Amino acid sequence: MFAYKGLRQELSSVEKNLYHDCLKLAMAGLFAMMFLGPWYTVALVSTPVKFNNIFAGLGVALSAPTLSNYSWLFVLKMLLVAAQAWLLIQLLVPIRGAGAAFSQQGYKASIAAAAAAGLTVLTGEYLNAFSQYPYFVANAPLIADKLPEPYRTILGRSLNLENISPLAQDPMLYLVTALGVAVLLAAAGYMLYIIFFRAEKEQQA
Structure with missing residues (x-):
């Protein structure tokens, strides 16, 4: 919001300080993602169907079925994260001068970084939800395989989105x-x- 306002009029000193603090917080959050992202990826090993649906298309798979391919969505998310990092570095690291963040180009870059951040959250949520398709429970095939009949068939059908709603297809x-x-x-x-x-x-x- 400060960046949008800065495009239209001069920010006050208080607004500039708040704007700059927000940029630093954004960079801190992005830095935290460098550790939380890999941690979440490792955690997906316990959900091998979900892991394969995301990473099998990139050549990494576990011993479990691969039921869909959302590697493209993962790549898109990583590109958005890279865009955020590049824009924030341009704003916070004095490559173009100490006041680069408060220029017209700086405000535009800040808005672009905010848009990329919003899309990153959106793609991350979609990736988390869609990567377990077509099942309500990501590990449904592995769970069902451990059950005797007829419970195996009943559970497999009950947890399959394609059987519950034709819209899922x-x-x-x-x-x-x-x-x-x-x-x-x-x-x-x-x-x-x-x-x-x-x-x-x-x-x-």
Whole structure:
């Protein structure tokens, strides 16, 4: 929000300090992801079906079925993380001068980094949810294999999304979900604009 305001008018010294502190917090969070991301990946070893659905397409797989391929979504998330890192380094490391973060280009880079961060969260949640497709429980095939019949068949059918809802097989479901999220994000952005910027314009008028 400070970056957007900075594109339109000069920020006060307090706003500049808050803006710069937010950039540093963003970098700290991104640095933490360097450790939390690999830790989560290692934790997925205990959920081999989910692990394979994400990483088998990249040439790494465990001894479990691979039921779908979401390696492309993982790669997209990593590209978004890399974009955030590059933009934040440009803003915080004085390569282009100490005031680079407070220039017009700096504000635009900050907005781009924020957008990349939002998309990173979105792709991460999608990756976590879709990588267990087509089952409600990611390890459903491995659990079912340990059960005798007829419980094996009953559990396999009950936990299979494709048996529960035909929509689970429809590619349009992804598009509709993405459009719904886009509308929600646009509404949230407009609400913030009304609260922080239009009210300020009316007060100045």
